[in-house]
Amino acid sequence: MFNRAVSRLKQITEAVRDAGSLGVAELASLTGASEMTIRRDLEVLAAQGVLERFRGGARSLLLRGSEPPFALRSDENTDAKRRIAAAVADMITDGESVVLDSGTTCLEVARLLHDRRLTVMPLSLHAVNAMSSSASLTLLVPGGRPRPGELALTGPLTLASLEALRFDTAIVGCCGLSAGHGLTAFDLEDASVKRAAITSARRVIAAVDASKLTRTALAFVAPVSSLDAVVTDAAGDEELEAAGVTVVTA
Amino acid sequence: MFNRAVSRLKQITEAVRDAGSLGVAELASLTGASEMTIRRDLEVLAAQGVLERFRGGARSLLLRGSEPPFALRSDENTDAKRRIAAAVADMITDGESVVLDSGTTCLEVARLLHDRRLTVMPLSLHAVNAMSSSASLTLLVPGGRPRPGELALTGPLTLASLEALRFDTAIVGCCGLSAGHGLTAFDLEDASVKRAAITSARRVIAAVDASKLTRTALAFVAPVSSLDAVVTDAAGDEELEAAGVTVVTA
């Protein structure tokens, strides 16, 4: 997918979200693309659950407090994500077993772990795909139902897979993190998967870009006391450090 | 990947298999490609477990009785596979729950089921990827360890996922099928997964191209009596029909 295409999808997503619903013609004149292209874009966004098609236009399905779709987040803040991912990868020792959360930051970690000697269970199909060509990794796929777009695995099968295993390290992403509210996620199912991942690991590393440190999402996952380290791109957060968490600045 | 590249990979695979081991220079003159390209090809094939690199060349890892790698099978016999897949897809009713085996024929089925209203658990990541963009399917991913190249999920996590569920229909591929020897597979782990899939389904459909009907592989999966229907591209096999199996010719 080209950059132009992604930014157009973003533009459409936001315009439709703000207006509630919009017509194809309006979106075409807004983006400068042809109506055919808009229709194809709407089809893509509908498949991701971002919006719902109706004849002549589309209506937004994004609730306030929900997350923008994966494809639109994946190339935002790439620098910070990559630096965070590199710092996280450095904290992993060869031979370890690792459970790797879903999300764009963790996907960057997945790419960096590709040629390492590890046992890895990624919680998102994106990460699975990023690592499935590796000969050096022992890749474990958890069961579950992939959420459209995000491709994060959730549900009883995922929880069962996590409960059956014990990992050296869990690498978790999140949608919000603060000393007061702990680790939070937008999606309830996601939250329980994260919780299970944290429970089944000896050491927990949170990979969190700075924008998440001021945010709190709906679903509570775990208190900061259950984290061993937080890797972020901003300067050390005093509140977190006061709560006894090691904060690593990438 | 271009066709030229795939056929070169095939050529290399066969040449190395027949010779046991071959040098980079020899492969370059054989295929007409540059040595750099040969090295890159060998890297790909090594990642798939087809061969093993050593300085100056590569040695084959393919045992007699083992299977050529997935990437090299996926565009062979496409016509037959697609016709078989279409016939199989026609036998599935909307609303059903289906477990879909690994293999190239089943991957074609996966593509055809993309826009249907079904609950599907594919046993290979290739099929998962083919279906993960669908909004109409309820996709279930089994746990497991993906075999390199094939990306078929196997192991205790896969078996546990299958044991936890009951499906209306199992669509299984295989490496060999005959009235006498039943359904057989090259890989032992694969065989136990297939067996579990068959056990957890009420109805079993085997999707088998004609070349498999004369072959028998190492691992026994199940007798033909456990199959409800066999879909193939050759004329009806009398032996199978005599064994009481419905043979559908696509």
Added chain:
DNA sequence: AGTTTCGCACATCACTCATGTTCAATCGCG
């Protein structure tokens, strides 16, 4: 130490994929 092999970096080209246009079919509305 010498030679071969390797793999990185860059240039080039072929191919694919996104986009736009046209048109027949379809849908919804009056």
Added chain:
DNA sequence: CGCGATTGAACATGAGTGATGTGCGAAACT
């Protein structure tokens, strides 16, 4: 039931990506 708008399929085109080749420094084997 008919009309107009909308849709999506088919094809043409262009941009961009991925595969291939070449040169060179580094590494490995002898």
